[in-house]
Amino acid sequence: MFKNLTIRQKQIAWAWAFLAVPVIFYVVIRFYPTGNAFVISFQEWNLLGTRSWTGLDNYVKLWNDPVFWKVFINTFEYLLIGTPISLLISFIIAYHLDKVRTAHGFLRMLYFLPFMTSAVAMAWVWRWFYQPVPTGLFNNMLASVGIPQIAFLNSTTNALPAVLAPAVWAGLGFQVIIFMAGLRAIPTSYYEAARIDGVGWWTQLTQITIPLLRPTIVFIVVFSSIGFLRIFDHVFNMTTNNPGGPLNATKPLVLMIYETAFSSFDMGYAAAQTVVLFLILLVVSLIQLRLLRSD
Amino acid sequence: MLRMKLAALAAAGSLAGGTASAQVEIEYWQYFFDARVTAMETLIENFEEANPDITVTMTHFPYADYRTKVAAAIPAGEGPDVVQLFYGWLNDYIEAELIQPLPTDTFDPEVIDAEFFPMVGAMKRDGQYFALPTAVRSLALFYNERLFEEAGIEGPPETLDEMVEIAAALTERDGAGNITQVGITTGMTAQDHHWFREVLVRQFGGEPYTDDYRNVNWNSEAGQAALEFYAGLESEHGVTASGFMDEPQAAFKAQRAGMHIDGSFRIGSLEDVRGLRYGVAELPAGPDGTRSNYSSYWVNAITTKAEGERYDAAVRFMEYVVSDEAMQIWLDVVGELPAKPSVGLTDENANDPTFGPFIRGLDYAHTTKFADESAQRQILVDMLARVDIEGQDMAESLAEAAAAEQAILDEYYGE
Numbered sequence: 013m014f015k016n017l018t019i020r021q022k023q024i025a026w027a028w029a030f031l032a033v034p035v036i037f038y039v040v041i042r043f044y045p046t047g048n049a050f051v052i053s054f055q056e057w058n059l060l061g062t063r064s065w066t067g068l069d070n071y072v073k074l075w076n077d078p079v080f081w082k083v084f085i086n087t088f089e090y091l092l093i094g095t096p097i098s099l100l101i102s103f104i105i106a107y108h109l110d111k112v113r114t115a116h117g118f119l120r121m122l123y124f125l126p127f128m129t130s131a132v133a134m135a136w137v138w139r140w141f142y143q144p145v146p147t148g149l150f151n152n153m154l155a156s157v158g159i160p161q162i163a164f165l166n167s168t169t170n171a172l173p174a175v176l177a178p179a180v181w182a183g184l185g186f187q188v189i190i191f192m193a194g195l196r197a198i199p200t201s202y203y204e205a206a207r208i209d210g211v212g213w214w215t216q217l218t219q220i221t222i223p224l225l226r227p228t229i230v231f232i233v234v235f236s237s238i239g240f241l242r243i244f245d246h247v248f249n250m251t252t253n254n255p256g257g258p259l260n261a262t263k264p265l266v267l268m269i270y271e272t273a274f275s276s277f278d279m280g281y282a283a284a285q286t287v288v289l290f291l292i293l294l295v296v297s298l299i300q301l302r303l304l305r306s307d
Numbered sequence: 308m309l310r311m312k313l314a315a316l317a318a319a320g321s322l323a324g325g326t327a328s329a330q331v332e333i334e335y336w337q338y339f340f341d342a343r344v345t346a347m348e349t350l351i352e353n354f355e356e357a358n359p360d361i362t363v364t365m366t367h368f369p370y371a372d373y374r375t376k377v378a379a380a381i382p383a384g385e386g387p388d389v390v391q392l393f394y395g396w397l398n399d400y401i402e403a404e405l406i407q408p409l410p411t412d413t414f415d416p417e418v419i420d421a422e423f424f425p426m427v428g429a430m431k432r433d434g435q436y437f438a439l440p441t442a443v444r445s446l447a448l449f450y451n452e453r454l455f456e457e458a459g460i461e462g463p464p465e466t467l468d469e470m471v472e473i474a475a476a477l478t479e480r481d482g483a484g485n486i487t488q489v490g491i492t493t494g495m496t497a498q499d500h501h502w503f504r505e506v507l508v509r510q511f512g513g514e515p516y517t518d519d520y521r522n523v524n525w526n527s528e529a530g531q532a533a534l535e536f537y538a539g540l541e542s543e544h545g546v547t548a549s550g551f552m553d554e555p556q557a558a559f560k561a562q563r564a565g566m567h568i569d570g571s572f573r574i575g576s577l578e579d580v581r582g583l584r585y586g587v588a589e590l591p592a593g594p595d596g597t598r599s600n601y602s603s604y605w606v607n608a609i610t611t612k613a614e615g616e617r618y619d620a621a622v623r624f625m626e627y628v629v630s631d632e633a634m635q636i637w638l639d640v641v642g643e644l645p646a647k648p649s650v651g652l653t654d655e656n657a658n659d660p661t662f663g664p665f666i667r668g669l670d671y672a673h674t675t676k677f678a679d680e681s682a683q684r685q686i687l688v689d690m691l692a693r694v695d696i697e698g699q700d701m702a703e704s705l706a707e708a709a710a711a712e713q714a715i716l717d718e719y720y721g722e
Binding site for chain 2: 277
């Protein structure tokens with residue numbers, strides 16, 4: 013039977029034969045749980061008893077939950093503050109690091125180190141930095157020069173930026189490396205031509221560098237947006253006493269899902285939140301890809 | 308009495324289990340905590356010696372996974388025959404038919420009512436016990452003896468007023484007025500939410516819940532007085548700073564706190580702190596002399612998986628793990644308090660300088676029936692934060708918190 017197929021059909025058959033293993037693997041570990049999450053979001057389940065259908069109850073509850081809306085806003089604050097700041101800083105660092113000739117590798121390593129460090133360890137170190145006198149580094153410094161202490165984490169206004177700062181800092185190394193790769197990929201002949209024509213650095217930056225970095229920028233924006241929308245480990249570890257606190261000021265969606273699922277054991281409600289997060293990630297990524305797609 | 312029964316059962320067991328084929332194997336599950344595992348190993352060894360026809364295998368999991376694993380395993384017929392659970396999970400387990408009632412002939416409810424500390428009554432449904440603890444936990448006041456000596460204070464406070472006075476003497480500040488040593492630690496995120504509910508509210512003349520913990524009752528004059536006292540420690544008396552050194556127990560361990568309210572389970576970790584000399588006292592009495600305490604515990608229960616001869620073996624094992632002997636072993640190894648006055652209130656245990664105050668506290672302790680402990684704690688954490696950080700009026704914050712907790716209870720009890 014196989015013999016009777018055309019060459020093209022045989023190629024397709026072979027392709028599917030090779031693809032079957034990863035496809036089955038992917039379906040089982042990826043699509044099945046995802047589908048299951050959708051199903052659970054229409055059910056009530058506390059992990060122990062049987063699941064029962066509740067229709068749209070979980071979504072209605074979510075819509076009417078003030079904590080959800082607070083968390084929803086927080087999540088976007090992480091995204092809207094974190095992404096541009098980290099993009100800007102990492103570009104500035106990469107741009108200048110690219111021009112440094114001495115100890116270039118060493119400097120690059122210094123920037124990359126935080127990215128390799130465990131987020132948990134880092135969050136705890138920063139948590140101690142933020143403590144009030146007598147343990148906190150920042151407040152001790154302020155106190156030693158006679159400036160009143162700042163409530164970094166125990167404040168509804170300061171806490172979110174305070175938690176975000178180490179997250180931005182941790183991700184910089186990766187973005188710097190990607191930016192530098194992007195910068196290196198721009199042919200030097202463009203810059204030589206520009207120099208011969210007597211073009212200033214600003215024009216070079218805006219007319220050559222940034223337009224040619226577009227694919228790199230798209231990648232970093234999408235990648236870091238997804239990262240900030242899914243922020244969890246920094247927040248959770250810096251506020252373990254009062255997860256997402258104070259008064260939900262730092263709580264992102266993923267932390268809310270985690271708490272609903274594994275401390276309240278309300279799996280249906282947690283699944284509904286997960287579905288919402290999934291939709292947000294999907295929509296944000298699609299919008300970004302469309303906006304930044306090179307034409 | 309139980310021990311005699313046990314001996315008789317052991318004898319019966321060895322008669323019945325004459326051949327190797329009659330060997331019954333049962334499984335016991337608990338969460339992983341070094342000392343608990345060691346204690347249980349000793350108990351299993353003793354039990355197997357007395358009951359050679361039964362083998363008990365213990366399995367333990369990290370605490371974080373524990374509830375999930377139990378929930379997944381029992382319905383699949385893979386799980387334990389005897390299982391250790393947090394008392395607050397009991398309703399869920401009964402409802403999901405994961406555990407079965409203890410047989411009334413061996414675990415006579417009347418005998419249990421008479422022999423155990425009263426709070427185990429929370430394990431009773433329709434006149435039948437579903438689970439029983441080996442050990443219980445309560446709260447007490449830890450105090451730093453070195454700081455007390457330095458400040459010239461003779462002993463721990465007897466009343467709340469004395470506590471505030473002593474705390475004031477122990478508080479230290481730097482030139483700019485920043486607190487560098489607290490008189491007493493505070494933190495609703497640690498054990499203080501229990502102290503507020505079951506101790507302070509009662510001491511100011513209230514009852515925290517009515518109708519078997521189904522209705523919030525601390526949105527009252529007593530509740531407001533309790534909150535004023537608690538928040539006043541920082542805002543009025545300046546003897547504490549919430550979040551000082553991140554966690555209350557950390558401040559106490561670092562010897563930057565004069566007093567600290569915590570559970571008996573903290574003893575083990577304080578023992579290892581070098582140079583820390585601490586004493587333990589009963590929680591200070593209220594304005595009218597009322598004493599109160601909060602107690603919680605882990606219980607053992609027989610799962611629905613245990614049937615036939617495994618059920619009989621599980622019953623015998625349960626009988627042993629709640630026996631006087633087991634409780635004394637648990638106290639010696641884990642440092643958790645016996646669940647029966649007959650063991651706890653022996654002269655030696657009740658007068659022990661470390662365990663004594665906790666054990667005496669059990670006599671007047673209350674056990675909150677939580678629907679969702681962490682959510683209910685969060686409500687009190689937020690209640691205080693609204694007052695502290697946002698300057699909300701205390702009465703308003705109290706009312707808002709009470710309403711939020713009532714909503715949780717209503718949803719849980721399906722009203």
